[in-house]
Amino acid sequence: MSITAVEIDNVTKTFDDLIAVDQISFHVPRGGTLGLIGPNGAGKTTLLRIISTLARPDSGDVLIEGESVQKNPRLVRTRLGFMPAEFGCPRNLTIEEYLDYFACMYDIPVVERRQRIRDVCELTDLSGREGVYVKGLSTGNRQRLLLAKTLIHDPSVLILDEPASGLDPRARNELRAIIRTLASLGKSIIISSHILPDIEDISDRIGILEAGRLVLEGDLATLRAQSAPAHRAIRLRVPTEDLVRASGVLSSLPNVTSCETRDQQLIISSDEANSNYLLAALLQHDIRVLQFSENETNLEEIFMRSTAGKVT
């Protein structure tokens, strides 16, 4: 059995003259979680629809656990669960009826169906609300229900398109916890979102799309390395009485490009990879160092640095 859950190989998709997805390749290992981020119109949804067999690529192919989405879409569909960005459902259904409707679609045997519904409700924190009508659900609960529906046939690969869109911070937090649980159950997950802290928190690997192209892909450390700025920002805290002296000492060092005092802290910009020389210089001048840290680039900064705001 293939150790790669999803393999995207040089996929291109165009709509008339518009290139929605342009020669994208990456893979997701079994049990891995890949977060896709990108500005609106970057091609995330189109790519997810191609992975989910809902659209055909013009060229390239996608393999889900070794099966091509073009050659064997029916088999692929049994292995993946797609959670669309928008919630659609038949009218006047309770949560249980809604899940039963889709369980029946997935041909889950009648004897197993009730237990399966109970399991997914429990996993998505919908237990005890099975009799509630879908039309009266809050956005958070609708997203949970959509996720429950996505899980009803126990797929091994999950494609989640903007699952946290429109959720309040608490609901987002809960949804994040559910997704982490799913990842711990061995599901391979591809998730697209505009909420970067969520992606940073959930994903093992992150892909940044812009104008249909994959501009960066890898784990967070790799992305940081790839998009690292030329100068490193180091934050230093020294006793207040030594602040001016310390600033003078550090500014005189050859590798320090700037040294600012901000909120009783020194922010040093340096182009040297090893920052120990800063500590050495301060100790040499008998200045106590209370705090020494290097500013770590977060995903938002990486995203802003790696994208130019282009849309297709």
Add this chain to the structure above:
Amino acid sequence: MKAVRRFAELFRNSPTFGRDRANIISGITIGTTALLLNGVIMMMILPLMLDPDDIDFRMLTENMEFGQLLGLILLGGATAFATVLIPLRLASVFMAPRIGRYFDQIVLSGISPIRFLIGKVTSQNLFLALILFLLLPWFVLVLSLGGLEWPVFLGNLFLVWQYCMMLSLAMLWLSLYLNEVLAGLALLYVAAVLCAVGCAPLPWQPFVVTPFPALMYSVYSAVNLTDPELGGSYPGIFLACAAGMATVMAVSLGAIYLGPLYGITRDNSTFGEVVKAGDSKRRRRFRFRLHIQRPSELAFFYENRGDSFRKYEGLLRWGIALGFLLIAGTAAWSALYFLMTRHYLPFIRAGNRLPWVAYEFHTLCHGVHGVALILAVFLFSHARNTTYQRLPVIFGWKMQVSRMDSAAFGLFLLISTAVTIGIPLWIEQSAAIPAGVTLFPTTEMQSEQHVRQLDYLRLSVEGTLALSLCGVAVYFLQRTLCLSLWMKSMAMAVGALLYLAACITPMVLGAIIMEIPQLSANPLLKYNAPQLAMTSPVMFFLFLYQEGGPFFREGLSTAPFYLVQVSIIAACVIVMRPLGRRLRREYLGPLRTENK
């Protein structure tokens, strides 16, 4: 046993059945149905109650038990009710998931179209059960009044059930190709017309695709309106209705199984999903296509079906179409054979004079051939978005739709032409000559004074070949139009209009020249008018059957007809080449026209 269980499960375990069952067994549906149904029944009974002394009504009640009459009215009312409501009930099978934006989720579930749709059909049983349940008080009244003929009543009840199933399947079939609202209205219209003509006291009721011929039989036989010679008996009418409806059901089921051919949809196409920036608001209203065209929806009919269908799609699709034509043709020819050998020939052998028998026989033969060719033209042509698709035929071997169409049409044309020439000769040898008559006379007594010289052998052979040539011309016209139009039914309608114009115009012009003395005085016009009229296929056949009048009697050349037909074919070939090239360039490149 396992297969039986799986078959039963197909009906029981359809998600749409569960949803529809929940809808039917709800207070609002039961209440509304009860009100409307009783309204319909009251409307049907009211005229009888308002004027009980009406002479027709009295004649009816004198010859028929009132319980039996009321039973028929109830079943008729239930049929009328179902005619209106079943298409409406099924009008949301695809539209609701599209509007509710969960069609993609249905596609992703991998459910087969048949399993998805069959639940909708099965649930109509529940709807019929609800109708019958709501009619219970009326049935109690029927039993109290007495006189109910149970076998007839139960037979009619079966036909009403079959009619409901047929309506459901036909509606689903139409929904695959039309917007469901239009499909519902079209079905309602056709069913209403068929119900109305099914009520007519015809000696030989051909409209046996509704239960009305069987329902009305009891009434007409009570007042002696049935033809004892041709009208048959209730079992005969019952079987004819059951067979007629079963045929429509089988065709609908086959069409649902095949589904629409996977087409390439285009932005800003006539299906209207406008997604381009800068479109006006008015155009954006057409964003939402009302019937299935989106590739992910069409995928439902392809990818979610068994592997065998996907491997042998071409073989199945064209094979079923060809099989349907051959079976229908065999049925028509068998009916003609039995009509001749069981009815006409024994009638003549008994010493009766039937001067028109050969004429009618050959007209019927040409009629069968002509109708078969029209059906073949429709079945073996495809609109521009599918013409150049390549489909798997057998063992992974793929073939272009246009080539499959041409091959299938050519094959059917050969078979039908051979059969239309061969069967009259065979009937002549096997049945007519032993009966002492001929179907190929050279003279025919029309009246005591008038004897018509008509070469029936020429009529049969040349008429069939000419009809085949017309079929080829119409087919080329249809294929040419299909290269420009999105819907083959539209191409068929335009083609029919054009061909009709080619049939009628020269004939009318020729007639005008010959009938207006000022024009016919011109020797050039007078000489050429019959030739001009002869370019029309209608005139050609009138000439062949010697129905063309004094100007078209003898010695007139039929070359103009052949010349025009060949010219139509040649013109189509010339036009098809650039159109085909353009379409190939457009479609055989990367498929990049799907809407988001």
